Amino acid sequence: MTAIAPSLISPEGGEAPSPSGKAGxxxxxxxxxxxxxxxxxNIKVEINPCTLYTDIDFDYSMSKDTLPGKFAPVHTVDKSEVPLNANYTLSIKTKSIPQKLQSKATIVLLDGKNNMTAIAPSLISPEGGEAPSPSGKAGDEAWITTETKYFGRFTVALDTVAPSVRPYNIFNNKNMSHAKIIGVLISDNLTGIKSYRATVDGKFILMEYEYKKALLFYEFDEHVSKGKHTFQVEVTDGKNNARTYKAEFVR
Known part of the structure; x- marks a missing residue:
């Protein structure tokens, strides 16, 4: 994926698109x-051959204002309901994201009430840069790029909130002699859960995930003997925000 700064074109001009596809x-x-x-x-769209099922009159517009807490105007990328056969590449120019937070930026899809769905992964590159760097290092103005199968209303938001990790059937110093599992409930408010790692007494344990309940659990086996133990799990989201839950228990 690339994010290339195009030549200056006024977004308010409403001029007719040229054959090259450049327009406001x-x-x-x-x-x-x-x-x-x-x-x-402020935007770049690239759709590969055979991604569309049929020809379309591609419609684009950009809002004059930026929503509170967002870092780009709202870009309406087509309004048709034509399905897509594959992802297309979407790049959006961001506004004034502090460098230390640029790795937390993500393109989001807005519904009619401006509720957000993150489009992941979203990689950031400096103004005029080529391929976005996973490190997210860039200047005050940068481009953020993703791939998606959706048309709609897009903007740029930050995900700085770590996932939620709540105990399911455990608390500190709980007697779990008769328990079959040890579990936590996990969720994330935007970019979703990317990974998790759990240990008992510092040794890795393989946990399973029950999607409908958002339950991450370990079924006790012979590897956890009788006595006092320490359980720890770290959960990381799509922008590397992490949260750790730790508790001691007795078997």
Missing amino acids: EGVLHFKCCDLNKYETE
Whole structure:
């Protein structure tokens, strides 16, 4: 994926798109079997051949204002309901994200009430940069790039909140002699759970995940003997925010 700063074009001009696909706002005819590109000062869309099931009149607009707590205007990337056969590449120019927080930036899809769904992974690159760096190092203005199968309303938000890890059937110093499992409930508010790692007395244990209950659990076996033990689990989200839960228990 790339994020290339295009030539300056006024987003408020409303000029008709040129054959190259460069314009401020407007409609451009996309043929499903072609490589289709749309590019402004603030956004870049690239749709590979055969990603669209049919030709579309691609419609784009950008809001004048930025929503509170967001780092880009709202970009409406087409309004059609034509399904996509594969992901396309979407790059958005960000506004004034502190360098230390740029690795937390993510492109989000907004619903009618501006509720957010993160589009992951979202990688950031400096102004005018080429391939985004996973390190997220960039200047005050940068491009953020992702791949998605959705059209709709997009902006840029930060995910700085660690996942939630809540005890399911354990508390500190609990007697678990008759328990079959040890479990925690996990969730994340935006970019989702990326990984987890659990130990008993510092030794790795393999936990299972029950999606419907958001339950992460370990079924006791011969590896946990009678006596006092320390359970610890660390859960990490899509932007590397991590939370640790720790408790002692007795078998």
